[in-house]
Amino acid sequence: MKTIKNACMLIFCVCFLFISGGYRxxxxxxxxxxxxxxxxxxxxxxxxxxxxxxxxxxxxxxxxxxxxxxxxxxxxxxxxxFKTVKNTTIKNQEKPNLEVVHTYIKEGKKDEARNMLSEIFMNKQIPEKQNEIKELLDKLNEELIFSPSSSSDAILYTVQPGDVLAKIAKKFTTNYELIMRINGKPTTRLNIGERLKILTGKTKILVSKSDFTLTLLLNNHYVKQYRICIGKDDKTPVGIFEVKNKMKEPTWYSPQGGVFPYGHKENILGTRWIGFKDKPNLYGFGIHGTTLPESIGTAASNGCVRMVNSDVEELYDFVTQDTEIIIQ
Structure with a gap:
């Protein structure tokens, strides 16, 4: 009996030590x-x-x-x-600084200044200074675009024997009226050896219905912005349009019926017409002048874009068959 007790005690101690050691x-x-x-x-x-x-x-x-x-x-x-998290912090973009623009101008880098201002203006990066920026752009483009002075958007062409303005314009895919305008030529007469500034590149027109503005671009840089009239009851369509035709002193074919030649009191097209290529359910739209200049800045047309006659005449000279027109 004593032996059995001792055996049980030994087994109990071994189990206790085993359990205690395993737990620790x-x-x-x-x-x-x-x-x-x-x-x-x-x-x-x-x-x-x-x-x-x-x-x-x-x-x-x-x-x-x-x-x-x-x-x-x-x-x-x-x-x-506990996976490592990638740093997704976005670096703060520096706000455009007009001081850089003024530095470019002082250094004679007017093309660089214009291009930088154009980007700031078109993207409204400094909205509180839009008017100031526009005035500066217009001043720069008086020289870079609307004068015989050289610029990055133009070449200087020397008139050769047998040249005529229409032939030169066709060679550079532009309009002879624009060559006359920027070179200050009152007539189409040319002199052999005469130097002509010719703008090169692609033109684009951006129409903003909400702002009542039409902006002309050359090589995606600002050229000039004009005030316009758009269609009443939201009749001016939005989208991308191509040029169908151009006419000076256009005849008006009224949607209500009737044909009115230029100069007729019922003809409201003004001095120029730039027609859009037709689209499904969209035809007869275009940009034109007006006999109602007081309508500029309002929604009063039948869907076309109206401009003051002097403005549409200037725009007309820039527009070619490959000019893209974006209305938004």
Whole structure:
């Protein structure tokens, strides 16, 4: 009997030591075990890392130690939760500085100044100074565009024997009226050896219905902006249009019926007509002058874009068959 008691006591002690030792090995809070590195690698970005010794992987998470088998599921979740986050901070864009523009002008870099101002103006980057910027652009373009002075948008052509303005204009895909305008020529007469400034590149027209403006661009740079009249009851269509035809002193074919030649009191087209190519359910639209200048800045037409006669005459000289017209 005594032998049985001693045997039971021995078994009880062995079990107690086994359970107690296993518990400490598995969930020792705040205790650093000597069999694994006590300090994590300082270069390790994650808060979780693994150390392997004798095929026994131990996971450290702050001051808690547990065998990997017991955190098998939790480890994946934690690792995903501690992934490195990419820096998505957007650098602040510098606000355009007009001082740079004035520096360009002082240095004689008027093309650079105009191009920079054009981008600022068209994108309304300094809305509170739109009028000031427009005035400066117009002043620069008086020389760069509307004078015989050289510019990056033009070439200087020397008149050759046998040249006529129409032939020169066709060669450079422009209008002879524009050559006359920017070179200050009152007639089409040419002199051999005469130097002519000829604008090159593509023109584009942007119509803003909300602002009642039409902006002319050359090579995507501002040339000039004009006030306009648009269609009443939102009749002016939006979209991209192509040039169909151009006419001086146009005849008006009224949508209500009737044909009225230029100069007739019923003809409201003014001195110029720039017609759009027809689209499905959109035909008969265009840009023209007006006999009603007081309507500029309002919505009063049957859908066409009206301009003051002097403005549409200037615009007419720039427009070619490949001019793109965008109404928005």
């Amino acid at each position: 090995a598995t969930f020792a809070v705040g205790i650093q075990q000597p069999v694994v590195p006590a300090n994590p690698n300082p270069d390790q970005k994650s808060l979780l890392f693994a150390a392997k010794e004798a095929d026994n992987v131990v996971i450290y998470r702050k001051d808690i130690i547990a065998h990997s088998a017991e955190l098998k599921k939790g480890l994946k979740t934690d690792e995903e939760g």
